[in-house]
Amino acid sequence: MSQKKQNEGKFSNVVLYVTQHWQLYVIFLLPALALTLIFKYIPMGGILIAFQEYNPFRGILGSEWVGFKYFQRFLSSPDFMTYLGNTLKLSIYGLLWGFPMPILLAFLLNRIESTGIKKKIQLVLYMPNFISVIVLCGIVRIFLSVTGPVNLLFGSQINFMTMPEAFRTIYIASGIWQGAGWASIMYTASLSNASQDLKEAALIDGANIFQQIKAVEWPAIKDMVVIQFILQAGNIMSVGFEKAYALQTDLNMGTSEIIATYVYKKGLLDGDYSFSTAVGLFNTVINVILLVVVNKIVAKMNDGKGL
Amino acid sequence: MKKKSKFARYSAQDKALLMTGYILLGLFVIAIIIPMVYIVVASFMDPITLQNKGITFDFDKWTLTAYQRVMSNAQIWIGFKNAVIYSIVFTVVSVFITLLAAYPMSRADFKGKGFFNTIFVITMFFGGGLIPTYLLISNLHLLDSMWAIILPGAFSVWNMIIARTYYQGIPGELREAADVDGANEMVFFFKILIPVCTPVIAVLALWQFVAMWNSYFDAMIYLRDSAKQPLQLVLRSILIQNQPESGMISDMQSTAERAQLAELLKYATIIISSLPLLVMYPFFQKYFDSGIMAGSVKG
Numbered sequence: 001m002s003q004k005k006q007n008e009g010k011f012s013n014v015v016l017y018v019t020q021h022w023q024l025y026v027i028f029l030l031p032a033l034a035l036t037l038i039f040k041y042i043p044m045g046g047i048l049i050a051f052q053e054y055n056p057f058r059g060i061l062g063s064e065w066v067g068f069k070y071f072q073r074f075l076s077s078p079d080f081m082t083y084l085g086n087t088l089k090l091s092i093y094g095l096l097w098g099f100p101m102p103i104l105l106a107f108l109l110n111r112i113e114s115t116g117i118k119k120k121i122q123l124v125l126y127m128p129n130f131i132s133v134i135v136l137c138g139i140v141r142i143f144l145s146v147t148g149p150v151n152l153l154f155g156s157q158i159n160f161m162t163m164p165e166a167f168r169t170i171y172i173a174s175g176i177w178q179g180a181g182w183a184s185i186m187y188t189a190s191l192s193n194a195s196q197d198l199k200e201a202a203l204i205d206g207a208n209i210f211q212q213i214k215a216v217e218w219p220a221i222k223d224m225v226v227i228q229f230i231l232q233a234g235n236i237m238s239v240g241f242e243k244a245y246a247l248q249t250d251l252n253m254g255t256s257e258i259i260a261t262y263v264y265k266k267g268l269l270d271g272d273y274s275f276s277t278a279v280g281l282f283n284t285v286i287n288v289i290l291l292v293v294v295n296k297i298v299a300k301m302n303d304g305k306g307l
Numbered sequence: 308m309k310k311k312s313k314f315a316r317y318s319a320q321d322k323a324l325l326m327t328g329y330i331l332l333g334l335f336v337i338a339i340i341i342p343m344v345y346i347v348v349a350s351f352m353d354p355i356t357l358q359n360k361g362i363t364f365d366f367d368k369w370t371l372t373a374y375q376r377v378m379s380n381a382q383i384w385i386g387f388k389n390a391v392i393y394s395i396v397f398t399v400v401s402v403f404i405t406l407l408a409a410y411p412m413s414r415a416d417f418k419g420k421g422f423f424n425t426i427f428v429i430t431m432f433f434g435g436g437l438i439p440t441y442l443l444i445s446n447l448h449l450l451d452s453m454w455a456i457i458l459p460g461a462f463s464v465w466n467m468i469i470a471r472t473y474y475q476g477i478p479g480e481l482r483e484a485a486d487v488d489g490a491n492e493m494v495f496f497f498k499i500l501i502p503v504c505t506p507v508i509a510v511l512a513l514w515q516f517v518a519m520w521n522s523y524f525d526a527m528i529y530l531r532d533s534a535k536q537p538l539q540l541v542l543r544s545i546l547i548q549n550q551p552e553s554g555m556i557s558d559m560q561s562t563a564e565r566a567q568l569a570e571l572l573k574y575a576t577i578i579i580s581s582l583p584l585l586v587m588y589p590f591f592q593k594y595f596d597s598g599i600m601a602g603s604v605k606g
Contacts, residue, residue, distance in 0.1 A: 023492045024411040032408035032462040039459040043435025130584040132521035138546030280436035
């Protein structure tokens, strides 16, 4: 009885709060909530077509259910391992090469004493971030073409864009060229907040650079590094479509065809809606699993602190 | 007494290490600058010199042909106009909705916060994917409408978390002062909170603008009408698909000449299309650190 009364009391409290603060719900939150429900949650419902023989004219309600047919078709196709491997290799190598770069840049920038020089270097380092994917890939294609400046410089005639074995290197190196400077911002910002006194003290103690980094700089950015790592490692399957697609040529497909580009071609170019949705769902599920696993592992190594 | 430079106080070993580091940093900076300078210079070359010898600093050989041809092309300007419209509308809508939503989510007393937070955060890691989203847009009759590329991404959970964290860092006295005056939520938000949030607003606006300006995927799948295509799609056909807009090279007699010219036009196209953002971003640099730090405090 008293429990019920208490619940009623809680409920009327909530009603009172909501009526008093209706603006918070209706004016502030509603636009974001509506967009989220319409453009994120309705498509989640649309995932059902992965288990159907989807027919656009009959809609989700009228189409025939086929269970896991399309998942089986994908998993048993000879291309499956190629595309999965391409996706994983591209993003894991990308992470291994790309992740330490911004941290390294931040350590170096942090030790430049003249703020004027530091600002100028940062201005240059950030610049490539503002070039679009299309322009970046355009530049890469021009520079690496048979008649392009790289071949002109070495007097060679290598067509890099048609070499499957060059694709990952091109993708990852151009990614570092474009993104490492920009990604270093958050590390430099936390480093400049690290206590100046501590730095001085370490220097006077005669600590060498590695000891200083260990005692002063690493603690200042550690949390940030952990979060960034979990987010990036947990997003391994969602390696960017835009760039892979813009760097693809008919001849480098052996390494450049990743799950995202395959989903696009199957779904929107071939109109194979159900199959494409199944492949996409497979990709998303693996990604979520990876995120949870990485988060667990990192949390264990980091005294229980994860996301 | 003059303060000794910090560098002088390092041991010999550390000095060597640091110097190696600085040299690598210098090489990285050079690796960024050289391609850019090359592109700028190449855009002024005449097509034949460019193909045979690359760039020269022999100014007699410099021409403005490439710029004249690219800038007299209508499709480039249509793309520019569309990109400006889409990017501005997207930035305004997105930043406004995000700032609004972050306000209740930043308040300790807001009832339902945990529930709404869960709803939002799930979408960061799980989604319907390409085809279900495409079918939704198509069912809403938004194909070939600018809203197809603006609305789905207009509310960014990540940016909401950043704005929320920023609000929470603002001293509580501001809020209390407003309560004394009997200001309601709207007045407090627009008159008191927003004006002190300039750095985070500047950063979010820049991010959204750059993101829309530079993306092509959504436009590629939702906007087929060439009159509606943003700049990046026009660039895609010139730079990636090797299909210069026909008017640009059609007066050339031989295929070889056309190919040389097409190659030259790419350089000028890159410059013209990238210049607006490259000129704009240094003005935002002072906000980068503070705005980004706001988001780095654990959300």
